[in-house]
Every structure is written in structure tokens, then in C-alpha cells.
Amino acid sequence: MSDIKELTEKYYPEIVELRRYFHKYPELSKKEFATQKKIIEVLEGLDLEIRKAAGTGVIAELKGEKPGKIIAIRADMDALAIEDECGKPYQSQNKGACHACGHDGHIAMLLGVIKVLSNLRHKIQGTVRFIFQPSEEEVADGSGAAAIIADDGLKDVDAIIGAHLWQPVKFGTVGISAGPMMAASDEFTIVIEGKAGHASMPHQTIDSILTASQIVVALNTIVGRDVDPMKQAVVSVGVFNSGRVYNSIAGRAELKGTIRSLDENVREKVFGHIKKIVEDVCDMAGAKCEIERDRCTYVLSNDPKVTSIVLEAGKEMVGHKAHAIEPFMSSEDFSYYLQKIPGCFIFVGVGNPEKGIIYPQHHPKYDIDERAMAYGVEVMSNAALKLLSS
Known part of the structure; x- marks a missing residue:
């Protein structure tokens, strides 16, 4: 020594x-x-x-x-x-x-x-x-x-x-x-396809920003309501991209975020909840969605x-x-x-x-x-x- x-x-x-x-x-x-x-x-x-x-x-x-x-x-x-x-x-x-x-x-x-x-x-x-x-x-x-x-x-x-x-x-x-x-890390990407249009005529559109916003709020309920309180997990959205014109309703939005977990079963359940939330919210809004997942670390x-x-x-x-x-x-x-x-x-x-x-x-x-x-x-x-x- x-x-x-x-x-x-x-x-x-x-x-x-x-x-x-x-x-x-x-x-x-x-x-x-x-x-x-x-x-x-x-x-x-x-x-x-x-x-x-x-x-x-x-x-x-x-x-x-x-x-x-x-x-x-x-x-x-x-x-x-x-x-x-x-x-x-x-x-x-x-x-x-x-x-x-x-x-x-x-x-x-x-x-x-x-x-x-x-x-x-x-x-x-x-x-x-x-x-x-x-x-x-x-x-x-x-x-x-x-x-x-x-x-x-x-x-x-x-x-x-x-x-x-x-x-x-x-x-x-x-x-x-x-x-x-240290936690397993997943990166997820969510693309919401709505219908663009004039901001003064929202009834003719499917608002991708509103739909994506509802998804972000809903994702933040997963850890508190869908994960065993004795387990640990994190769901965070770090990227929200949509729209470029102030008086137009955007037809497309993209979210990117991460899942962190110390248990492989929790990891899979969390992503399952993300997928369900995204699909259900988009279904209610009449929007289409794509979800991609990249398993980064164990x-x-x-x-x-x-x-x-x-x-x-x-x-x-x-x-x-x-x-x-x-x-x-x-x-x-x-x-x-x-x-x-x-x-x-x-x-x-x-x-x-x-x-x-x-x-x-x-x-x-x-x-x-x-x-x-x-x-x-x-x-x-x-x-x-x-x-x-x-």
C-alpha cells in the first residue's frame, strides 16, 4: 500500500x-x-x-x-x-x-x-x-x-x-x-403528423403543437402513476420542435426525450406506457404518429x-x-x-x-x-x- x-x-x-x-x-x-x-x-x-x-x-x-x-x-x-x-x-x-x-x-x-x-x-x-x-x-x-x-x-x-x-x-x-x-438509458423520438392551416381557422386543422403539448403533460404522469413507488424511473422530454410561422397552425411536431430506469422490467413497462399515451392522444386529436426508440445503455x-x-x-x-x-x-x-x-x-x-x-x-x-x-x-x-x- x-x-x-x-x-x-x-x-x-x-x-x-x-x-x-x-x-x-x-x-x-x-x-x-x-x-x-x-x-x-x-x-x-x-x-x-x-x-x-x-x-x-x-x-x-x-x-x-x-x-x-x-x-x-x-x-x-x-x-x-x-x-x-x-x-x-x-x-x-x-x-x-x-x-x-x-x-x-x-x-x-x-x-x-x-x-x-x-x-x-x-x-x-x-x-x-x-x-x-x-x-x-x-x-x-x-x-x-x-x-x-x-x-x-x-x-x-x-x-x-x-x-x-x-x-x-x-x-x-x-x-x-x-x-x-447507474440507470439504463433509452432515447425516444415522437413525430406527430396533424393538418396545417391558418391560425384563424383552427377548425380546419389538426393542431400538432396542441397534440404534442398534451402528450408532454401526460408523459409526466407515468413515473408518479404507472411505476411501482418502490422502483425508480425518469421520463424527460428534452426537445420540442414545431412550427415556424406565428399565424399558422403547424401540421407537424417532433418530441425527443429519455427514459432512465434501474430495472429492465420497469424499462419496458415505461416505454409501453409512452407508446399507449402517444397513440391514444393522437387518436383523440385525429393525428398520426410515429414512435422510435433507441436503447442506448443497459x-x-x-x-x-x-x-x-x-x-x-x-x-x-x-x-x-x-x-x-x-x-x-x-x-x-x-x-x-x-x-x-x-x-x-x-x-x-x-x-x-x-x-x-x-x-x-x-x-x-x-x-x-x-x-x-x-x-x-x-x-x-x-x-x-x-x-x-x-
Whole structure:
């Protein structure tokens, strides 16, 4: 344990420097070419097997002195299509791209883990596979996790771990819990076809805006009235597009939204209720409708056995500050990996009001307490060694 802490401290300034570099030069999903290049540059000379994967990703392997299991550690790489307003010297220089979800820190932490474990090769019985995954944010047109899996990223892997720098979790805390921890995510699109006409003659039209509005209101009753109160679900409409002329009644409206759930049965029931509401409201209005659904991620459910080992590793590094936490309704394509092999996804707290770290993920002013990255490096490094020897 002491050697992990000492090595983490040794490399901490470099980890911070790398995180700020990636924050300054963010790249959107499937466009992480410069990020990929920088990662490979940092890894060169470390006696690793390195290859490009999933287009813009990187996979590196560190082989121990003795054969054994293969444990994977994953970090996501992509940024969000948001203008950065953090106001720091490392504010994004790439217009329209911002690391507002902590992926810059994830890359830096995993590079730190590689540096630490490269110094502890004599303790490694087996292989540690490091996965730098692209395209976590944009899963609707192809998950980066799915691409990594298709590129043999999980081949022969016994277990996988990953970490998320998380603003809702207090700085200094590492959340490690078994079972469902993040929600399944569905994207839905609803198109309402009515009948356009003059605003002064509504009786000759089928008002798509009115119909869509009734649907939005009705959808907000699903969680409160159709879902078991002991279960959790979210239905949110984020897009409402219709009309362009003030004195015309629009003949077409489009809604887009998301379903979040921690239970696959609830997930299916919620979509069933959405479909029924849309069809019934349109039927009453005389409108036609189309409903499309894109299953973006699965429920992220941590394996109990792997999680118990990771929690033990966490407590050895940060004591009681590593503990179980409640699940979140956010989603993550790390869940794709957990559909294939056992694993554990942990949450490293970065929320620190004393330092002004108060903005949530996906906010233009999102930032982290960088000291949290040291906790992430320590816990993941120790967890990897424990999982290899378990």
C-alpha cells in the first residue's frame, strides 16, 4: 500500500499536467485523434503492448513477471459539445468542445495507474489491460464500449473496473457499491403528423403543437402513476420542435426525450406506457404518429464479488472514505462491459464547495478538485493487484 501511495505522489504533478492538457484540447465522440496520439506518446517507453482500437481508442497491456488472470481498467476519452466557461488557464481551446464530465481526468488517472503499476511489475501475477475508450457520450449512433468489445477489447479478460469523477459525491470520498448503480438509458423520438392551416381557422386543422403539448403533460404522469413507488424511473422530454410561422397552425411536431430506469422490467413497462399515451392522444386529436426508440445503455450493475474486492482495496488506500453509496439515474456505456464480464464501476468524489467546485456534470463551468485524481489512482492500482491475486 505504501509503495502505491508513494508512486502516486511521485506522478501526481504529471497526472495534473496531463488532465489540464486534455481539458485544454478536448475532442468530441469519434473524433479523438489528437487525444489518441497524446496517450500513445505518454505510453511509449513503458514496456507495454500498445495498439489503436475502436477507431480513436487505445489499448495497452502490462504483463507481470508471472502468468495469471487478465484484469482490465477502462477510461473514457471524449468531450461534450459545450462551450467551456471554467475560466481557468486550461479552459478549452477547441470551440464547441468541453470536458464537462470529467473524462479528461479519467484519461489522466488511467495514465497515472499505468505509471504506478509499471513500477510494480514484480507484484503483478498476470496482465493488466488498459482501455482508453472513445465515444462514451454519443451512444445513440454507436457506443464506444460496443466498438471496444467488437475490437476484442475484452478478449480473455476476467474482470473489468472503471472510475468516474463525480461532482455529487463529496471530495475525498470513493463510492463503491454492489448491484445496480447507474440507470439504463433509452432515447425516444415522437413525430406527430396533424393538418396545417391558418391560425384563424383552427377548425380546419389538426393542431400538432396542441397534440404534442398534451402528450408532454401526460408523459409526466407515468413515473408518479404507472411505476411501482418502490422502483425508480425518469421520463424527460428534452426537445420540442414545431412550427415556424406565428399565424399558422403547424401540421407537424417532433418530441425527443429519455427514459432512465434501474430495472429492465420497469424499462419496458415505461416505454409501453409512452407508446399507449402517444397513440391514444393522437387518436383523440385525429393525428398520426410515429414512435422510435433507441436503447442506448443497459443498467450498470456492479458484480458483488468483484465489488467486495475493490471496496477492500479502497479501504486500504483511503480508509472509511471508501464506502457504499446510493445509485444514480445517470447512465454509462460501461454497462456494455458488465453485460459480458463481471466488473465494478466506482465514483470518485470531486465536489468541494470550499474550492468553488459546485457545478454539476455537463455544466459549462464544470471543474474538479484535482486532488481527487490521486484517490482514483490509488484505489484502481490497488484494486487491480488484488483482483489479479484473488
